[in-house]
Amino acid sequence: MHNDKYVDPRIQEKEALFQQLHMASFDVIMHINAIQKVVQTTLQDISPSNEHYLELVRSFKITQAMCTSLEPEIVTLTQATNKILSEDSTFAYATQAQICAAAVNCLNHWRIIKQIPEDLLSVDEISATLKQRFTEHLVMWDGYFTTHKKTH
Numbered sequence: 001m002h003n004d005k006y007v008d009p010r011i012q013e014k015e016a017l018f019q020q021l022h023m024a025s026f027d028v029i030m031h032i033n034a035i036q037k038v039v040q041t042t043l044q045d046i047s048p049s050n051e052h053y054l055e056l057v058r059s060f061k062i063t064q065a066m067c068t069s070l071e072p073e074i075v076t077l078t079q080a081t082n083k084i085l086s087e088d089s090t091f092a093y094a095t096q097a098q099i100c101a102a103a104v105n106c107l108n109h110w111r112i113i114k115q116i117p118e119d120l121l122s123v124d125e126i127s128a129t130l131k132q133r134f135t136e137h138l139v140m141w142d143g144y145f146t147t148h149k150k151t152h
Helices: 017-041 051-065 071-084 093-115 124-148
Strands: none
Touching: 017 051, 017 093, 051 071, 051 093, 051 124, 071 093, 071 124
16 A cells, blocks of 8 residues: 655656755755854854855845745845845844845745746645745744834
């Protein structure tokens, strides 16, 4: 007796992309954990040359470049993120790294959602957890700006 479930071929053909985007979240977690460890150990902000900070900024810029036709709320958040990364920001570098981490995770979940055919997005078994995670990362990303009372 097999426990095989039917998987729509349209989902199967995108499995490699989904795996790649899912694995990217582990890299994000590794970098942000390394930054948090430095901050907790030194009780100071990280330097702008911190390798984990630079990797999260790079990941954000690359991920953003791969996203097209973003919803207005996400466009606003990417613009706000780019602004704090490009100017003398009041955000600590560790906080900038956290913003990039939330942004990368949010954008990668958005990219997965956009790859799922519309008729399958309405099937909770397929998309409920994905939509929930996307929303959680979106709220977290937006929360950094709301908490710091920055307009975006």
